[in-house]
Amino acid sequence: MTPNIFEQIRNIASDLFxxxxxxxxxxxxxxxxxxxxxxxxxxxxxxxEEKYDFQLSxxxxxxxxxxxxxxxxxxxxxxxxxx
Amino acid sequence: MIPEEKLLDLRKExxxxxAANAPEKASLRMAELWRRQRDSATAAFVVSRYxxxxxKLALIPYRLAIIRSFTVEPAVPLLRAAAYVSGIDLxxxxxxxNAYPQEILDEDSSLYKFSPNVVILGVRTADIAPDLWQEYxxxxxxxxxxxxxxxxxxxxxxxxxxxxxxxxxxxVHLLEQPMQPNAGLLDAQSETxxxxxxxxxxxxxxxxxxxxRGIYVLDYDALVARHGRISWKDERKWLIARMPIAANQLIxxxxxxxxxxxxxxxxxxxxxxxDLDNTLWGGVIGEDGMNGIKLGPEYPGAAFQALxxxxxxxxxxxILVAICSKNxxxxxxxxxxxxxxxxxxxNHFAAMxxxxxxxxxxxxxxxxxxxxxxxxxxxxxDNPVECEQVRAALPxxxxxxxxxxxxxFAVTLRECPVFERLTLSAEDQQRxxxxxxxxxxxxAEQTFQSKEDxxxxxxxxxxxxxxxxxxxxxxxxxxxxxxQFNLTTKRYTEQQIxxxxxxxxxxxxxxxxxxxxxxxxxxGVAITRDSAEAYEIDTFLLSCRVIGRTVETALLSYLGxxxxxxxxxxxxxxxxxTKKNAPxxxxxxxxxxxxxxxxxxxxxxxxxxxQHPIARPEWIKLNVMNGENG
Numbered sequence: 001m002t003p004n005i006f007e008q009i010r011n012i013a014s015d016l017f018x019x020x021x022x023x024x025x026x027x028x029x030x031x032x033x034x035x036x037x038x039x040x041x042x043x044x045x046x047x048x049e050e051k052y053d054f055q056l057s058x059x060x061x062x063x064x065x066x067x068x069x070x071x072x073x074x075x076x077x078x079x080x081x082x083x
Numbered sequence: 084m085i086p087e088e089k090l091l092d093l094r095k096e097x098x099x100x101x102a103a104n105a106p107e108k109a110s111l112r113m114a115e116l117w118r119r120q121r122d123s124a125t126a127a128f129v130v131s132r133y134x135x136x137x138x139k140l141a142l143i144p145y146r147l148a149i150i151r152s153f154t155v156e157p158a159v160p161l162l163r164a165a166a167y168v169s170g171i172d173l174x175x176x177x178x179x180x181n182a183y184p185q186e187i188l189d190e191d192s193s194l195y196k197f198s199p200n201v202v203i204l205g206v207r208t209a210d211i212a213p214d215l216w217q218e219y220x221x222x223x224x225x226x227x228x229x230x231x232x233x234x235x236x237x238x239x240x241x242x243x244x245x246x247x248x249x250x251x252x253x254x255v256h257l258l259e260q261p262m263q264p265n266a267g268l269l270d271a272q273s274e275t276x277x278x279x280x281x282x283x284x285x286x287x288x289x290x291x292x293x294x295x296r297g298i299y300v301l302d303y304d305a306l307v308a309r310h311g312r313i314s315w316k317d318e319r320k321w322l323i324a325r326m327p328i329a330a331n332q333l334i335x336x337x338x339x340x341x342x343x344x345x346x347x348x349x350x351x352x353x354x355x356x357x358d359l360d361n362t363l364w365g366g367v368i369g370e371d372g373m374n375g376i377k378l379g380p381e382y383p384g385a386a387f388q389a390l391x392x393x394x395x396x397x398x399x400x401x402i403l404v405a406i407c408s409k410n411x412x413x414x415x416x417x418x419x420x421x422x423x424x425x426x427x428x429x430n431h432f433a434a435m436x437x438x439x440x441x442x443x444x445x446x447x448x449x450x451x452x453x454x455x456x457x458x459x460x461x462x463x464x465d466n467p468v469e470c471e472q473v474r475a476a477l478p479x480x481x482x483x484x485x486x487x488x489x490x491x492f493a494v495t496l497r498e499c500p501v502f503e504r505l506t507l508s509a510e511d512q513q514r515x516x517x518x519x520x521x522x523x524x525x526x527a528e529q530t531f532q533s534k535e536d537x538x539x540x541x542x543x544x545x546x547x548x549x550x551x552x553x554x555x556x557x558x559x560x561x562x563x564x565x566x567q568f569n570l571t572t573k574r575y576t577e578q579q580i581x582x583x584x585x586x587x588x589x590x591x592x593x594x595x596x597x598x599x600x601x602x603x604x605x606x607g608v609a610i611t612r613d614s615a616e617a618y619e620i621d622t623f624l625l626s627c628r629v630i631g632r633t634v635e636t637a638l639l640s641y642l643g644x645x646x647x648x649x650x651x652x653x654x655x656x657x658x659x660x661t662k663k664n665a666p667x668x669x670x671x672x673x674x675x676x677x678x679x680x681x682x683x684x685x686x687x688x689x690x691x692x693x694q695h696p697i698a699r700p701e702w703i704k705l706n707v708m709n710g711e712n713g
Contacts, residue, residue, distance in 0.1 A: 011124070015125060016124055039156060047123040
């Protein structure tokens with residue numbers, strides 16, 4: 001995981017789910033964060049698209065089951081855009 | 084670009100101010116954060132922090148409902164964050180997906196239960212007119228006409244039903260055009276094209292809206308076009324989440340909605356105060372001189388002319404412009420009077436402070452001279468330091484910090500939502516003239532020995548008339564905007580005024596005033612109600628530009644006559660104190676009223692008309708119009 005991107009995504013998740021950034025780890029997921037419902041999942045997708053200026057596919061949205069997975073999806077996407 | 088650390092630090096500071104119970108400071112930082120970073124994550128942060136602060140700040144509560152045929156939910160936090168930093172505590176209700184027709188037609192729907200102040204109706208062309216959108220090539224001209232009729236009738240029916248069931252304002256999204264019309268290039272060549280069909284529906288909606296009070300249209304197609312149709316659209320999100328708008332465009336939809344909120348909630352600016360050097364012209368007049376400053380039809384002077392043009396447009400909307408500049412007055416006036424590139428001249432400015440004093444002090448003086456509150460001022464400057472000083476010392480002033488590129492100046496000004504208006508009165512359009520005449524009056528006043536001599540010299544004429552369809556908008560506007568000489572500060576929509584006017588125990592009057600210097604227009608309102616013993620004054624207000632010339636006595640004396648005509652011996656009214664209406668505090672006692680009672684809201688005053696009739700001021704020529712010919 002790129003530390004920089006992990007940090008950025010933790011900050012976004014902290015804003016969206018209203019929880020302190022220290023409590024957000026790679027394992028943070030809808031199972032352990034009440035605020036992470038389907039509406040917030042869409043908001044997370046939109047926040048990532050705003051931040052990184054790409055559009056996520058339904059398959060990529062599916063994969064984002066915890067913060068660690070979100071970071072992977074974003075890293076792959078940034079890599080793909082570069083190539 | 085703002086470094087990420089700075090934005091994280093701002094968040095930390097905000098959390099600390101909230102923890103330290105410093106809501107105003109937290110709120111100021113939140114406004115700064117929102118200025119620098121306007122995205123979904125920041126919106127969520129701002130909204131969640133304001134949830135902690137809302138009870139501790141003086142915010143305007145406002146209720147907005149959105150009824151729609153597409154997913155708008157992700158735009159709601161953006162809108163609420165923008166509202167919060169503008170001082171509006173916005174409660175939002177989003178109607179069920181595609182349920183808008185039932186919600187409008189059913190009086191018991193969740194829409195009306197929410198009791199909104201304003202409702203947005205947002206429908207996609209593809210949803211309401213799938214035949215016109217998808218299958219236009221298959222339609223005969225007759226079938227296309229029928230479809231246009233059908234959709235126009237739908238909107239007409241909804242708007243009428245809404246107006247019968249609710250007093251809320253309604254904002255209707257006009258229909259969007261397809262990215263690629265069915266006929267390609269032929270579309271533009273034909274009178275019966277797909278785009279013309281959609282235009283006809285939009286024209287029909289606009290017509291119905293103008294026939295009702297408080298119904299406004301939002302030109303959705305123009306909004307999309309402004310931001311680029313190709314980047315606006317996100318087909319994939321539409322298919323998976325019924326969200327047709329790309330993530331980074333949602334802020335523009337939210338901004339467009341906010342523009343309506345400002346005039347609806349009265350968060351409007353009445354005067355724009357501007358700097359001169361590097362704002363109205365390029366360069367510094369004191370150093371570069373008349374021939375050196377950049378101002379004219381060519382680059383780079385054209386950027387400054389464009390800004391002046393935008394300011395002229397604002398004056399036509401009733402917004403005053405004023406100057407606050409650190410300069411030698413002679414240098415600046417030379418440019419203002421004689422530079423061939425100037426579109427604005429001294430007679431466009433309602434006030435001028437060209438000196439070396441502190442801008443904060445100058446702004447206070449300008450507000451006092453124009454007789455408006457500090458919170459009715461906007462301040463525009465190219466210098467970030469001046470902007471920051473004004474923000475810190477006068478947080479209620481709207482600060483417009485100009486970007487580095489002068490070509491962006493005019494755009495920045497025109498984008499500012501505090502200058503939006505939803506209706507315009509005749510007074511608005513000539514306000515600058517009124518203020519320039521006012522300056523002449525003040526100069527005249529100083530040359531008279533006694534007040535009475537001055538009143539006689541003014542040759543005031545006043546016309547009192549019951550409300551008419553033509554005066555309704557202005558009367559409502561005065562109840563919404565008048566803060567200083569306003570005894571009860573009750574705000575009424577046009578709809579409510581029209582209901583009061585048709586109620587048998589209420590009367591609604593307006594007063595127009597002119598004098599030797601010019602016409603003030605419609606400047607005062609009185610609303611009365613009959614009770615068992617008394618003629619009760621519900622509302623009594625005057626625009627500040629005629630206060631202190633005994634016009635208020637003339638209007639009050641007329642109310643005394645009305646009371647007697649309606650068989651009442653008592654004239655009664657409340658004074659409800661607010662932060663701003665101290666000028667009206669002594670009004671009743673000065674006219675012989677007795678203080679009858681006092682409660683948490685205000686003071687009740689009564690006058691026995693038999694013992695204390697109110698004399699008409701002899702120096703005002705008073706005309707009273709009857710209902711029909713008013």
